[in-house]
Amino acid sequence: MIKSSLPSKPKKILVDSDNSKAIEMRDAIVYNIYNTAEEIASKVVRKTESKDFSRKLDDILTSPLLGFPVMLLLLGVVFWITITGANYPSQVLATVLFWLEEQLSALALKAGAPAWLYGIIVEGMYRTLAWVVSVMLPPMAIFFPLFTLLENLGYLPRVAFNLDNLFKRAGTHGKQALTMSMGFGCNAAGVVACRIIDSPREKLIAILTNNFVPCNGRFPTLILLSSLFMGTITAGSYNSYSAAGMVVLMILIGITVTLIVSWLLSKTLLKGIPSSFTLELPPYRPPKTGEIIVRSLLDRTAFVLTRAIIVAAPTGFITWLCANIQIGDLSIIGHVSGFLDPFARAIGLDGVILMAFILGLPANEIVVPILIMSYLSAGAMLELDSLMAVKELFIEQHGWTALTALNTMLFSLLHFPCGTTLWTIAKETQSKKWAVLAFVIPTTIAIIVCFLVAQGARLLGIG
Numbered sequence: 501m502i503k504s505s506l507p508s509k510p511k512k513i514l515v516d517s518d519n520s521k522a523i524e525m526r527d528a529i530v531y532n533i534y535n536t537a538e539e540i541a542s543k544v545v546r547k548t549e550s551k552d553f554s555r556k557l558d559d560i561l562t563s564p565l566l567g568f569p570v571m572l573l574l575l576g577v578v579f580w581i582t583i584t585g586a587n588y589p590s591q592v593l594a595t596v597l598f599w600l601e602e603q604l605s606a607l608a609l610k611a612g613a614p615a616w617l618y619g620i621i622v623e624g625m626y627r628t629l630a631w632v633v634s635v636m637l638p639p640m641a642i643f644f645p646l647f648t649l650l651e652n653l654g655y656l657p658r659v660a661f662n663l664d665n666l667f668k669r670a671g672t673h674g675k676q677a678l679t680m681s682m683g684f685g686c687n688a689a690g691v692v693a694c695r696i697i698d699s700p701r702e703k704l705i706a707i708l709t710n711n712f713v714p715c716n717g718r719f720p721t722l723i724l725l726s727s728l729f730m731g732t733i734t735a736g737s738y739n740s741y742s743a744a745g746m747v748v749l750m751i752l753i754g755i756t757v758t759l760i761v762s763w764l765l766s767k768t769l770l771k772g773i774p775s776s777f778t779l780e781l782p783p784y785r786p787p788k789t790g791e792i793i794v795r796s797l798l799d800r801t802a803f804v805l806t807r808a809i810i811v812a813a814p815t816g817f818i819t820w821l822c823a824n825i826q827i828g829d830l831s832i833i834g835h836v837s838g839f840l841d842p843f844a845r846a847i848g849l850d851g852v853i854l855m856a857f858i859l860g861l862p863a864n865e866i867v868v869p870i871l872i873m874s875y876l877s878a879g880a881m882l883e884l885d886s887l888m889a890v891k892e893l894f895i896e897q898h899g900w901t902a903l904t905a906l907n908t909m910l911f912s913l914l915h916f917p918c919g920t921t922l923w924t925i926a927k928e929t930q931s932k933k934w935a936v937l938a939f940v941i942p943t944t945i946a947i948i949v950c951f952l953v954a955q956g957a958r959l960l961g962i963g
Contacts, residue, residue, distance in 0.1 A: 624820030
């Protein structure tokens with residue numbers, strides 16, 4: 501017996517006082533059907549221990565009091581395991597990959613390759629790829645199996661169940677909780693999943709706000725910056741807990757912004773009456789090892805990493821050219837980042853960070869590699885043999901503070917969708933207008949939030 505088979509009328513069925521009599525009658529009919537089904541089932545179905553256990557577990561996981569704390573605790577544990585477990589594999593991978601670079605350098609020297617060719621291939625493309633693999637692969641290889649395990653067990657639908665009432669209060673469809681959960685894997689997939697919403701108005705709201713939850717491509721950036729900077733707030737062994745807590749906080753901010761923007765859209769641009777929705781929870785299932793391996797390592801980790809590599813290689817090439825082609829006394833990167841710098845400083849970033857996000861439009865996975873390449877515009881990318889080398893580059897050479905990292909994380913969380921998601925939005929809505937709005941709305945919100953955080957911190961003398 502699943503929890504939603506007998507919803508409590510005030511909480512699970514939304515009856516707006518402004519709704520028509522027809523909608524009220526439909527909700528009452530649905531409630532009565534479930535009531536009758538529950539009564540019949542209680543008379544003819546013999547309950548087993550496993551079902552009793554499932555019901556008791558649901559009473560905890562979907563409880564108004566315990567549901568959210570348990571959800572946050574599980575998310576925190578997942579991110580703590582990811583952050584703690586990714587450090588050593590990342591260092592090992594970096595050591596191996598940069599050893600291979602030394603071999604490539606020796607080979608190029610023996611072959612008498614011109615300096616510009618060596619720079620493009622080795623210092624530009626290869627070093628970018630090496631960084632992407634060594635820094636992104638270990639967190640993804642840990643996070644995605646854990647996330648898939650929760651999905652495989654049947655817990656993620658319980659997360660959607662907990663959020664269902666919040667979306668109804670925001671004036672949108674309860675199914676948006678499901679499409680938002682899909683966005684944690686890929687925002688483009690989350691946009692496609694909005695097809696399950698019948699109402700065109702509510703479908704558009706779900707599409708326009710799906711970007712506010714971090715996708716596969718943004719999780720490595722959030723985890724990296726949280727590990728390097730936010731973990732230093734507490735000392736010693738508590739660093740990983742601070743870092744995991746910061747990533748969970750980013751997710752909560754994303755969910756909160758999703759609800760706020762959904763409510764605003766439902767009251768302004770996309771007015772209307774929210775549809776009723778009855779959400780049924782699937783039964784708990786024992787984890788399937790094969791499915792977890794295929795979905796997490798092949799469908800998700802390999803897919804995201806391959807996409808990042810495909811995009812990172814040409815981007816490394818272009819970024820190296822921009823870093824080494826001089827116009828006057830500055831490179832192209834120097835000119836563009838200098839132009840962007842005053843505005844970027846006002847929102848807690850710098851010109852190079854903002855330019856990295858702009859160049860990273862094709863895929864969120866490559867923002868940090870572009871950032872590193874851009875910071876080293878006088879030459880080539882450093883051999884970043886550890887995550888601490890990245891921290892040294894950001895802090896000692898370019899003056900990052902915890903406030904800079906925080907605003908970079910917020911901008912990464914809230915800024916425009918990647919090119920694939922924008923293209924998907926245009927296809928799903930059959931309109932370029934909504935794709936443009938899907939770019940403008942989150943970017944505007946990201947700028948406003950970062951501006952308020954940066955200026956507020958400066959007024960308080962922080963950062």
